[in-house]
Amino acid sequence: MNPVIGLDIAKGESQGRAFLDKGQPYGKSFTVHHTHEGLDAFHSFLKLIEEETGQKPMVILESTGHYHLPITRFLEDHNCLFVVVNPILSYQAKKLSSLRKVKTDAVDAYALCELFYKEDFEHHKTRGVQLLNLRNLSRQHDAITGSYIQIKLQFQAILDQVFPEFKGVFGDLHSAVSLKTLLEFPTSEAVLSAGKTKISEKIASLCTRRSDRWATEKAEALMAAADRNPYRKAPFQSHLISLEMYVSMLLHYREHLTALEKQLDALANEIEEYQIIQSIPGIGEKIAATIISEIGEIDRFNHPKKLVAFAGVDPSVHISGKFTATINRITKRGSSRLRHTLFLAVLCGLRRSGTKGLLRQENHGRKAS
Numbered sequence: 001m002n003p004v005i006g007l008d009i010a011k012g013e014s015q016g017r018a019f020l021d022k023g024q025p026y027g028k029s030f031t032v033h034h035t036h037e038g039l040d041a042f043h044s045f046l047k048l049i050e051e052e053t054g055q056k057p058m059v060i061l062e063s064t065g066h067y068h069l070p071i072t073r074f075l076e077d078h079n080c081l082f083v084v085v086n087p088i089l090s091y092q093a094k095k096l097s098s099l100r101k102v103k104t105d106a107v108d109a110y111a112l113c114e115l116f117y118k119e120d121f122e123h124h125k126t127r128g129v130q131l132l133n134l135r136n137l138s139r140q141h142d143a144i145t146g147s148y149i150q151i152k153l154q155f156q157a158i159l160d161q162v163f164p165e166f167k168g169v170f171g172d173l174h175s176a177v178s179l180k181t182l183l184e185f186p187t188s189e190a191v192l193s194a195g196k197t198k199i200s201e202k203i204a205s206l207c208t209r210r211s212d213r214w215a216t217e218k219a220e221a222l223m224a225a226a227d228r229n230p231y232r233k234a235p236f237q238s239h240l241i242s243l244e245m246y247v248s249m250l251l252h253y254r255e256h257l258t259a260l261e262k263q264l265d266a267l268a269n270e271i272e273e274y275q276i277i278q279s280i281p282g283i284g285e286k287i288a289a290t291i292i293s294e295i296g297e298i299d300r301f302n303h304p305k306k307l308v309a310f311a312g313v314d315p316s317v318h319i320s321g322k323f324t325a326t327i328n329r330i331t332k333r334g335s336s337r338l339r340h341t342l343f344l345a346v347l348c349g350l351r352r353s354g355t356k357g358l359l360r361q362e363n364h365g366r367k368a369s
Contacts, residue, residue: 003049003057006112007032008105009068014061015105016042020053022117029106034070043078056080058123060116062087076126083121088333090115127296134267135293139337141260141286148253155246162234162243163187165225169218174250177207181222183247186240189233191226199223264289273298282349287341294338310334311342 001021007014013033018026026049032042049057059075059082061068068084075082090112152174159166163186170178184202185191191199200219204212234240268274268289277288301307308314312334318325332339 001053001055002117003053003055004113004116005046005049005057005059006109006116007059007061007071008108008112009061009064009071010105011067013038014071015109017106017109017113018045018049018057019113019117020049025110025113026052029109032071039070039074043074043080046080058083058116058121060085060112060121062090062112072124081123083116084124085112085115085121089119125297125300130267130270131293131296134264134271134289135296137260137264137267138286138290138293141257141264142290142337144253144256144260148250148257151246151249151253155243155250158239158242158246162231162239163225163229165229166222169221169225174254176251176254177203179247179251180206181218183244185222186243187234188226188229188231191222196220196223261286268292280345280349281352282345282347284348287345287348290341291338291345294335294341311338312336313339313342 003018003020003026005016005018007016013031015029016032017029020026030045032038046057046059059071059080061071061082061084063084063086072082072084090108156173159182163182165188166182167173170181172178181199181203185194185199196216196219199222200212200216203218204210204215207215234243265285268285271292273292274288277283277291278285283291295307295310298307301310305314309331312332313330315328316331318328
């Protein structure tokens with residue numbers, strides 16, 4: 001016998017259905033609550049199925065973000081066999097299983113069991129904690145970077161309405177010394193009333209690694225910007241409140257990103273492949289860490305084509321009758337994060353080699369001809 005239990009995962013609970021063998025459903029559908037008591041009850045049910053069939057049942061479930069993690073961690077801790085299915089595969093199987101349009105959790109769990117007998121699945125292999133930590137930190141870094149960029153845009157919109165000439169004072173508008181100086185002198189009126197000496201002392205205290213002469217030059221540049229600025233005062237008090245809020249948020253985001261980058265670098269340096277993959281042109285520290293963490297253990301893929309498919313960069317195939325498509329797009333069915341990172345690596349490699357400009361010239365020449 002080949003027992004299997006299908007679980008349709010939802011937030012906080014799952015709907016399950018058991019099969020003793022192909023075409024032999026066992027009992028009715030049941031609910032598994034993602035609590036300590038609920039998971040213990042599910043483990044007892046697994047033992048009952050094992051006693052009935054004489055074999056350990058396989059648990060099959062969809063990958064659903066983070067909602068399936070309580071189940072998979074529990075199964076790993078108790079050395080249970082389970083399969084995590086790509087949602088695309090299970091969705092196609094559900095569509096083809098019946099002409100009727102029925103969507104319930106119980107039906108989905110039943111369909112997962114039927115899918116198990118149709119496909120040749122390998123049980124889930126536990127990933128290393130080190131690579132999972134690296135992946136989580138890498139994804140967190142990307143998420144915070146996205147929020148940081150949005151705050152930058154909102155900050156610049158407010159700055160344009162309060163002190164637009166401030167942008168040219170410091171080389172990097174979003175550097176710590178620039179933001180803290182703006183926090184101290186947010187308007188032209190504040191700059192002009194403070195005077196060059198006070199501003200120079202403040203800048204020197206914010207950036208001790210630079211010379212006093214540099215601080216004086218920046219103070220003079222800030223005074224000149226205040227003279228050119230079209231607004232002496234902020235048009236609305238709400239703008240000043242928003243400006244202070246955005247500056248504080250940018251400073252906090254910078255601190256968090258710096259801390260994450262240190263932790264990423266420390267984790268990645270413990271992995272042998274981290275240095276090897278950086279020998280490829282266009283791949284630096286951040287891209288290397290992301291590629292390694294998203295791929296995980298390379299022995300999960302027993303053939304190069306499987307890794308290509310996991311990245312979603314394999315070409316699609318379209319053949320119908322006597323027609324065979326010659327221009328095929330990539331499938332984009334795998335890891336979008338890995339695919340995006342590989343795209344960035346290619347762009348960086350082209351910029352370093354100067355090939356990007358040559359390709360643009362060639363394309364321009366083709367269009368002209």
